[in-house]
Amino acid sequence: MESIQQQLINAKKAQYSISSLSDQGKQDLINDLSVLVKAQSAEIIAENLKDLERMPVSDPKRDRLLLNEARILDLATSLNDVANLDDPTNKILSENTLANGLFIQKKTVPLGVVGVIYESRPNVTIDVAALCIRSGNVCLLRGGQDAYHTNLFIVSLIQRVLTEHGLDKNVVQQLPGDRKYILDILQAEKYIDVIIPRGSNQLIEFVRKNALVPVIETGAGVCHTYIEKTAKLAEAAAIVVNAKVSRPSVCNALDTIVVDSAVVEPFLNLVAPLLAGYDVEIFADERAFPILEQLNYPQVNKATPEDFGREFLDFKCSVKVVDNEDEALSHIANFSSKHSEAIVTEDLVKAERFLNEVDAAVVYLNASTRFTDGQVFGLGAEIGISTQKLHARGPFALEKLVTEKWVVKGEGQVR
Numbered sequence: 245m246e247s248i249q250q251q252l253i254n255a256k257k258a259q260y261s262i263s264s265l266s267d268q269g270k271q272d273l274i275n276d277l278s279v280l281v282k283a284q285s286a287e288i289i290a291e292n293l294k295d296l297e298r299m300p301v302s303d304p305k306r307d308r309l310l311l312n313e314a315r316i317l318d319l320a321t322s323l324n325d326v327a328n329l330d331d332p333t334n335k336i337l338s339e340n341t342l343a344n345g346l347f348i349q350k351k352t353v354p355l356g357v358v359g360v361i362y363e364s365r366p367n368v369t370i371d372v373a374a375l376c377i378r379s380g381n382v383c384l385l386r387g388g389q390d391a392y393h394t395n396l397f398i399v400s401l402i403q404r405v406l407t408e409h410g411l412d413k414n415v416v417q418q419l420p421g422d423r424k425y426i427l428d429i430l431q432a433e434k435y436i437d438v439i440i441p442r443g444s445n446q447l448i449e450f451v452r453k454n455a456l457v458p459v460i461e462t463g464a465g466v467c468h469t470y471i472e473k474t475a476k477l478a479e480a481a482a483i484v485v486n487a488k489v490s491r492p493s494v495c496n497a498l499d500t501i502v503v504d505s506a507v508v509e510p511f512l513n514l515v516a517p518l519l520a521g522y523d524v525e526i527f528a529d530e531r532a533f534p535i536l537e538q539l540n541y542p543q544v545n546k547a548t549p550e551d552f553g554r555e556f557l558d559f560k561c562s563v564k565v566v567d568n569e570d571e572a573l574s575h576i577a578n579f580s581s582k583h584s585e586a587i588v589t590e591d592l593v594k595a596e597r598f599l600n601e602v603d604a605a606v607v608y609l610n611a612s613t614r615f616t617d618g619q620v621f622g623l624g625a626e627i628g629i630s631t632q633k634l635h636a637r638g639p640f641a642l643e644k645l646v647t648e649k650w651v652v653k654g655e656g657q658v659r
Contacts, residue, residue: 248425251384252435254414255357258382261412263354265380269409271327274374277405278323281370284401285316291397292366295390299364304558307493309364309391319370326374326624332646333380347653352646354380356437359419359429360627361451363443364390369398371618371625373416379645384436386419386429388443430455440640442628445555445581460635462628464555465495465583467613470572470598472589473506479610480588481515487586487612489522493557495629496584496616500552500562502572508565509535516541524559527551531565553579569594573601580604582631584613605631605638 265273281288292311299306311319337350358381362368369385376383387395395418403413419429430439433456441451445464452459469487471480487498503511512535519526520542527547528536536544551562552575566572576585586608587598599607606616606629616639618626623641630636636644 248419248428251414251417251419252432254412255382255384255417256435258412258414259354259356262377262380262382262415265409265411267331270331270378270380273405273409273411274323274327274377276408277374277402278320278327280401280405281316281323281398282320285313288316288394288397289313292391292394294393295364295366299390304493305364305390307491309366309394311366311394315367319367322371322619322625323374325619326378326642329378329624329642331378331380332643335646337648344657345655346657349651349653350648351651353649355645355647357382357384357435358645359384359386359432359436359439359457361386361426361429361439361441361443361447362628363388363447365442366391366394366398368442368628369395369418370402372627373399373402375625375627375642375645377415379642381645382415384417384419384429386426387421389421392421426450427454430457433457440627460640461630461632462640463495463583463631464581465497465613465616465629465631466499466553466555466579466581467496467584467586468500468502468576468580469498469586469588469613470566470569470576471501471503471507471511472569472572472587472591472594473504474590474594475507475511475588476590477507477511477514480511481518483586483588483610483612484515485518485522487614488519488524488561489559490612490614492559494614495555496613497557498561498613499554499556500564500579502564502566502575503532504572505531505565505567508532512536512563513539519561522559524561527560527562529562529564532563536563553581555581569597573598576602583629584608584616586611586613605629 333352335352339349341347360372399418402416406413436457439455439457440460441448442462516539525543527545529547533546547562582604584606585602585604589595595609618639618641621639627640630640
């Protein structure tokens, strides 16, 4: 613990610095960071290239690691969006005066020191830092080694702006990426108030099993799209293709197509050439496989049980054929990670049943699961997509980076 002990102590002390910053001060700081990120775009890309050079071109995580001019501009815009959101702290939730004269108030306050453990997504570094600053929290960032150079440079920019605003630069820190420190981070309950893991199932499972610090999970996404027999098939095909190929390495991408047997042949006839155009590899069940084989689909395999409930994070998906909505709901219940699930249908009764009964953070009717995103939902940015049910669920953003505090004022009352 010795090598990160001082960082943890510094984080705890930095709480006093960020808590003294006014609402306008937080906004000005984040907007200044946006200006600096745009100004340093070329330098960010150069540092990012150092990380990209260490990753094989064929690695599906490469897309998540990549920062280009367009993505950096999006990050800068996201910073402005966060700055413009309402400060979630010091909101009065309730007030009451008891018969004995005690005045009792409940209000929102920052969580404190937030530790975030994530994999090769350098945009998370910016998003988390901005959300924590806006909500008056300190953040400790433990990014993956894949994005080491990018994260190090981005954190240096953030600390530069913090210093320019007269704040303790340790409000935002990057912790060592070496795995030997991971348990020290997870068990630093004296210094860290909450840990938020963002990444693969393996990462989240490890954090859950080993943390002494309270954990808020942002889960992996095993996402299904159910094509019900009344669906407009051309629309359904477009939704499936978008959900699968627009950015396959992210958690809201489609993993399994669930299709009604009544429309499986015409639907696969429509969607197969579209998916083939992106070299999508399909793992088809015993009813879908012969149809795709007859269509001469170039990359089709017979699905094994392990191909359902699998987060592919690549140009791959599975296909499951069902006979009715009961079977579709049962399959999704068995294999969903409770992230994002969709139905494509013209039957409003079946649509409402799906939306009500499917246990997921986000459910969709006639739309792509790719919309599950804090920025898209108008939240400015996100820490991640939470699939648990306590404290936060769905896009985990600014409004959930607070807890509650009771303030009681008296005039000498005793009990």
